Amino acid sequence: MATGMLLQAKGWKTGFVNENLAIGLAPETFQDLIKQRDRWGRGNIQVAKKWNPLFLKGLTSMQKLLYIDGINYWFFGIRKINFFDSSTVVHLIWLFKFECNFQSIIIDLGANVYSYTIGI
Incomplete structure (x- = not known):
């Protein structure tokens, strides 16, 4: 940082470079x-x-x-818990095919904003 x-x-x-430069x-x-x-x-x-x-x-x-x-x-603890859980969630999501629409994106965004405000 x-x-x-x-x-x-x-x-x-x-800028963003879309290639692996370090491992x-x-x-x-x-x-x-x-x-x-x-x-x-x-x-x-x-x-x-x-x-x-x-x-x-x-x-x-x-x-x-x-x-x-x-x-x-x-x-903030709630956000840190989300960060720890994210790797598990990503692994589970990639195992299943799912469809996403605008409504589900808004619901997910709302849940993230809500968990962030609780952390404050």
Whole structure:
């Protein structure tokens, strides 16, 4: 997070590249997963303390909002539980073919917004 934020604050343009540029190892046990997420959370909070996106010159208002949202994530339990569960849900969903319509997207979006507001 810090690298992208500091590059954007200096005026560099960033973009999405749709190819694998690096490969990493996934945690093999639940305990390793907890350790990994703990490191990620601590790292994001340390970045916020050292380079607070709200006061970093060079970032647009939208970039500041998005970086604050990324940091904010690590402070709320409901959202963290959703993050832990997401890998299991994705594996289950890909096992089944399902159809999606506008109504189901709105219902899912509403559930996510509701769980986020409970976390606050």
